[in-house]
Amino acid sequence: MGGYFSSKSSRTSGETITYNKTFTVFLMGAPKSGKSTIFRQLQLLSGVKIDDETRRQRREDIRQYVLDAMTSILTAMPKLSPPVMLGSLQSEIIARFVLDRTEFDGENLPKLFSLPNFIKTLWLDEGVQEAYRRGNEYDSADNAPYFFVRIDRICRSDYLPSDEDLLRCPTLKVSPEHLDINPTIFNVQESEVQDTTVRIVDHVTPPNRLPHFDIRRVSIVFVVDCSSYNITSKTNPSKSQLQENFDYFEHLTTSRRGVSVHTILNKGDRLQEKILSGHKMEDHFPDFERFRCAGTDVVRARDFIINKLEISGSSSLTCALDAEDIRSFFTDHIHAILTQTVPFLDPK
Numbered sequence: 001m002g003g004y005f006s007s008k009s010s011r012t013s014g015e016t017i018t019y020n021k022t023f024t025v026f027l028m029g030a031p032k033s034g035k036s037t038i039f040r041q042l043q044l045l046s047g048v049k050i051d052d053e054t055r056r057q058r059r060e061d062i063r064q065y066v067l068d069a070m071t072s073i074l075t076a077m078p079k080l081s082p083p084v085m086l087g088s089l090q091s092e093i094i095a096r097f098v099l100d101r102t103e104f105d106g107e108n109l110p111k112l113f114s115l116p117n118f119i120k121t122l123w124l125d126e127g128v129q130e131a132y133r134r135g136n137e138y139d140s141a142d143n144a145p146y147f148f149v150r151i152d153r154i155c156r157s158d159y160l161p162s163d164e165d166l167l168r169c170p171t172l173k174v175s176p177e178h179l180d181i182n183p184t185i186f187n188v189q190e191s192e193v194q195d196t197t198v199r200i201v202d203h204v205t206p207p208n209r210l211p212h213f214d215i216r217r218v219s220i221v222f223v224v225d226c227s228s229y230n231i232t233s234k235t236n237p238s239k240s241q242l243q244e245n246f247d248y249f250e251h252l253t254t255s256r257r258g259v260s261v262h263t264i265l266n267k268g269d270r271l272q273e274k275i276l277s278g279h280k281m282e283d284h285f286p287d288f289e290r291f292r293c294a295g296t297d298v299v300r301a302r303d304f305i306i307n308k309l310e311i312s313g314s315s316s317l318t319c320a321l322d323a324e325d326i327r328s329f330f331t332d333h334i335h336a337i338l339t340q341t342v343p344f345l346d347p348k
């Protein structure tokens, strides 16, 4: 393998000037690690306004996400080992109704029999709760409970998704998106910025092929889903998804050819939730048992991940849903970029 990055450019000199003053940051990482959520958070931080029409367009995706999330829990219950049963006959009747639906039509049903009421009843069922706790055995939706408890609002006909709703529901966008960020939002002084543009790209696929960029003007922010330690890989059942993140990171760093790579330890909130609810790291990474460091179980887990990735520098866990977490990571990152790159700027 190789040839991902190149410092050659075949552009005309006129174009080169703009090109040299643009610094590109690629968000990369395994599927579902949080790249698009971080990207959307950066859009919000940079003052990009989401209009009502765009919000309206997303509400069906959110409703469908809720239905799919409940369907995946109900479908998984009898297949778990040992299986999990629903707690009441009422839940069983409702579950059959929900499983028969493939599309969300909650708005069109009479109130008493509405899907929102059904979702609420099922979410209170002890069997559904137990199956959600064991979500790592079938890879349940990360933010399902957030939407389950807000189902009444989501099903109202005048529902307009909030910023948080939009951040918590995955998008199925496949084309890379980019954002030119305003460095002043990230505490960078005008004199440091000069006229450099920092462009963030939500890179959808693994970095098999990147366009030919000047490697001095590219950096990678590698997004790790720290909470995926107890989820089995879809392609290799003997591995966890976190191990796949490690493998991918290693592959990326050996083939980066001088491009600077920074790591964001994402889904810290989910990592904490899982560790505190008794999902042990050592059940999936036996060498964790011998890993010594001071601090709580969550701190040990974080340091173990840092140790596996062999990275230095930034070590805080982040939650992409938390604007301050993302702002503070990128404040440091963009500062590092600009101080690294300004010497390379074209004098013209």
Ligand SMILES: Nc1nc2c(ncn2[C@@H]2O[C@H](COP(=O)(O)OP(=O)(O)O)[C@@H](O)[C@H]2O)c(=O)[nH]1
Residues within 6 Å of the ligand: 029, 030, 031, 032, 033, 034, 035, 036, 037, 038, 142, 143, 167, 168, 169, 170, 171, 266, 267, 268, 269, 270, 318, 319, 320, 321
């Ligand atoms: N709880 C939580 N959910 C997150 C976090 N980051 C991303 N997500 C959720 O994880 C799912 C997948 O994220 P997405 O950004 O689409 O992943 P991508 O495939 O890497 O672009 C979405 O439902 C996000 O809302 C996080 O830090 N905490």
Ligand SMILES: [Mg+2]
Residues within 6 Å of the ligand: 035, 036, 037, 171, 204
């Ligand atoms: Mg994405």
